[in-house]
Amino acid sequence: MAEKKQTIVIKKITVVAGGGHGGSWKVALADFMTALMAFFLVMWLLGQSDETKKAVSDYFSSPSVIEYNFQNFGAEITLEKLFLDLVNEPLKAFQQFIEPIEKTPNLLDMGSAKVVTAFLADQMNDFAKNVQVSPDGFDFDIPDTVLFERGSSTPLKSFVEVMDKIKGVTTGLQDAEIRVTSGLFVQAVAGASAPLANKVSSERLDLVKNKIQAGLEFNTVNLKGVSIVKEKRGEVDPQKLIGFIRISIRQKDLTSSGKKPRKLETVFGGSNETMSAYESLTKKPEAKKAPALPQKKAGTVPQLQNPLDSEAEKINRGGLPGADSHEE
Secondary structure, eight states: OOOOOOOOOOOOOOOOOOGGGOSHHHHHHHHHHHHHHHHHHHHHHHTSOHHHHHHHHHHHHSOBHHHHHHHHHOHHHHHHHHHHHHHHOHHHHHHHTTSBOOSSOOGGGSOBHHHHHHHHHHHHTTTOEEEEEETTEEEEEEEGGGTBOTTSOOBOTHHHHHHHHHHHHHTTOOSEEEEEEEEEEGGGSGGGOHHHHHHHHHHHHHHHHHHHHHHOOOTTEEEEEEEEEEOOTTOOOGGGSOOEEEEEEEEOSSOTTSOOOOOOBOSSOSOOTTOOTTHHHHSOOOOOOOOOOOOOOTTTSOOOOOTTHHHHHHHTTTOOTTEEEEEO
């Protein structure tokens, strides 16, 4: 019987170019069109004004609101703001993911009291004292020792720096009321002269108001001022005769569009590092309070005590007994 021979099969693979019907040319065309678009964009930018070039540069170099908050205020605060935004203004929340952050944000539009507090801590912690954040707005004091020479309205070198920080808080405000209060002791001026103290306090008020007014971007903000002068007979200690400039910012009852403004909320409440996630499920939640401004560690910046704290608190409750005041 003849032996069966094995059949050998030779398979040849021939690659045939697609020619005009292939798709590889589309990739090359897409790369070419992208390069061409970038070229024309560069040519367009070269022909624009310096103002336009700066605006385009700021847009691409500035982080988004969400990214900025994560970098500066931490994940918890950012997530709280994002949650509040999604609940109250979902479309605006998604838009913020891609929009660069404004150089002068409207703090009253943040929606989260923690974000406002963190922003103030980031910008004003070296100068601001007695910071209070409420659903309607916020207050803070600036000791006169960092703004003016003792007993006078002559600005110190740090006046410009402090006012730039304050303008960073007030410039972007919309539908808001700003109240500036200039507080001063009679005994802090030369000769303990009441007329001189009134003059100095009014001049300080005008300087601060004019700086804030010049930086406002929107005409829906009302700016008012009041000068408070108080007697403190027998006191000679300079540390107990420190005056202050108080900035009080509140939302208007209605916005320019006729709607009620969005309040500053606190969703998660204050943080407690000693409590675990399991314990938090069994314990009753504490009453919500406005977060306090974080203070720097001891030894970095001395915490000045404002001797007019109690007097400043009375300003918004109808004035001070035994004090001379006038509103501008």
